[in-house]
Amino acid sequence: MTFHELVAGSVHDAAPGLIGWTLLVDGVGGRIVEVEAYEETDPASHSFGGPRGRNVVMFGPAGQLYVYRSYGIHWCANIVCGAPGHGAAVLLRALEPTHGLDEMRSRRGPVADRLLCSGPGRLTQALGLTGADNGARLVPPRFSLVPPDRVAHILRTPRIGITRATEAEWRYVEAGTSWSSRPGRRAA
DNA sequence: CAGTGGATGCTCT
C-alpha cells in the first residue's frame, strides 16, 4: 500500500497503519512509533464542529500537514487523513530517530537522545517543523515517507493530554518501543 | 521515582 492510499482511507485504519513508516524532513527523521487519531465527530478534535479558523487544513486533501501551536510554546504536527471534507487527522506523537541525529541534537539542545522525538512538541522541534509547514503536502523533495521494513506489533490505548472523549482508545504505539512519549517497563 | 507549577499564544465564551 502506498502512503497516499494509506492516508486517503479511514483515519482509524491510517493511524495504526502509519506505525513503522519512516518520516524524513529534509533528510532528518525516523520511524513513527506513536500516533493518535482525531476526527470530526470527536469532541477532542480541533475539527469538531466543522471548518473554522486554524482547523481548515484538516478538511483539505489527505497527505498534507496540519501544524498548530500547543500551549503557546510548542508546535504539534498531524497528517490529514480520509476523504476531503472529513476533518480527520493523525497526530504524530513520537519517532524513533534514525536519520540526522546531529541535526536533531542541535535543534533540541542538551537532552538525552531518548527525548529527541518522544513527544509531539519534541518531534516537531527535532524535525524543524513549524506553523510555516501548516498545509504543506508530504511530498519530495522536502518530505519522504518510507514503508515499514518489518511488521509492527501495535498497542492501542486512550489518548494523552485531552479532556474530552478520554475513553476512546485511539492512540497507537509500537509494542516494545523505548521511544514513545510514555516510556517505562510497558511501552504504552 | 511522583507530583507541582511556570512559560506562552491562539481560540472560544
Add this chain to the structure above:
DNA sequence: GAGCATCCACTGT
C-alpha cells in the same frame, strides 16, 4: 478571561 492534542525544571520521597 479560561482552556488547551506540552515540556521542562524543580521539589519531595
